[in-house]
Amino acid sequence: MGVLRIVTVLFLVGCVWSSYGLCGTKPAEVPKAKTIAELAARYDSSSCGECHIEQYEQWENSLHAVSILGTPRTAPTVLTSVDMGLKLFPYSGVKTDEDVEVRHLMMCAKCHLPQLDEATDDVAREIVKTIRDWMSASKKAYDDEAYEDVADELQEKIASLNIGCLVCHNKKAIIHKWADGYPQPDTIYAFQEGEHDHPDFNKLGKAPALNESIFCGQCHGLGPNFELDEPSQCATLYGSYLFAYIPEGGHDTCQECHMAKSGLGHDMQAYRNETMIKMAFDVEVDAMSHFWRKDSVEGVIPLGVINVEIYNKSGHAIPDG
Numbered sequence: 001m002g003v004l005r006i007v008t009v010l011f012l013v014g015c016v017w018s019s020y021g022l023c024g025t026k027p028a029e030v031p032k033a034k035t036i037a038e039l040a041a042r043y044d045s046s047s048c049g050e051c052h053i054e055q056y057e058q059w060e061n062s063l064h065a066v067s068i069l070g071t072p073r074t075a076p077t078v079l080t081s082v083d084m085g086l087k088l089f090p091y092s093g094v095k096t097d098e099d100v101e102v103r104h105l106m107m108c109a110k111c112h113l114p115q116l117d118e119a120t121d122d123v124a125r126e127i128v129k130t131i132r133d134w135m136s137a138s139k140k141a142y143d144d145e146a147y148e149d150v151a152d153e154l155q156e157k158i159a160s161l162n163i164g165c166l167v168c169h170n171k172k173a174i175i176h177k178w179a180d181g182y183p184q185p186d187t188i189y190a191f192q193e194g195e196h197d198h199p200d201f202n203k204l205g206k207a208p209a210l211n212e213s214i215f216c217g218q219c220h221g222l223g224p225n226f227e228l229d230e231p232s233q234c235a236t237l238y239g240s241y242l243f244a245y246i247p248e249g250g251h252d253t254c255q256e257c258h259m260a261k262s263g264l265g266h267d268m269q270a271y272r273n274e275t276m277i278k279m280a281f282d283v284e285v286d287a288m289s290h291f292w293r294k295d296s297v298e299g300v301i302p303l304g305v306i307n308v309e310i311y312n313k314s315g316h317a318i319p320d321g
Helices: 002-019 036-042 051-058 074-086 102-112 113-116 121-140 145-159 166-170 215-218 237-246 254-263 272-278
Strands: 189-192 203-206 281-295 299-312
Touching: 036 113, 036 121, 051 215, 074 102, 074 121, 102 113, 113 121, 113 166, 113 203, 121 145, 166 189, 203 299, 237 254, 254 272, 272 281
Parallel strands: 189 203
Antiparallel strands: 281 299
16 A cells, blocks of 8 residues: 555655656756847857867867857848848838747847747747847947947847757757657756756766757758748758659768868868868869861950869758758
């Protein structure tokens, strides 16, 4: 009888824990971030760099570290999606920047900032305003150096929103959640279970698909995001990888090329990296000059003949995004 009571109590406690997402049966509920600073702090990767020094330095040099700012091409494109997309769509509900909500920015943020779904609409509007202010200050800085510090400060604020360690090793770590459970707020996911020496993330959990291409496919995807009210079509890498490269006999994963063979690790660069470019392309150039006729005024008129052949050796279509 005593054993039965103990089992019953443990079952009830387990159900209570599950209701808060602590047992992995449903997503853990987290309070909505109310500012950019609050959201950035929640996903700050700096504490990870205290132990994982090499990986952190590699990540810092990657485009993941500036997923909203970009090269910095991405941030202005976010405004383009607002001005030339949302404000022109008759049923979006967006006529001014003040109408922008999280759901509107998810057409970009689904991949560039998936944790935005943990923020209030005020954060979405703050992102739009910060990018506008940064672009304005950067333009003014060409003529007035006084604006340089303002532009730098705003750029740093934008860059604080990124795809950091916790996005891949917590939020997006588990793909098949009904089979493998939901990510827990105290756990870092990789390849083993156990303890983790971190004040907030003191557990290690397994992410079964972390080293599979499907993991990268969550963002570098199949094309249109049909689950959104207004599907966007940027990333198509995983689609071409899955439906062209694999059927042709390819077997390398995204991680094998972009992390292991390239030697880049968590840097994972592509078009900005010479090693990746050499891995991806064979380029042959053949040129000749031909003096094809004489002109009574200009004399000999030369003709240049140039043939360029580019062979794609990568596991997906190029370009993407």
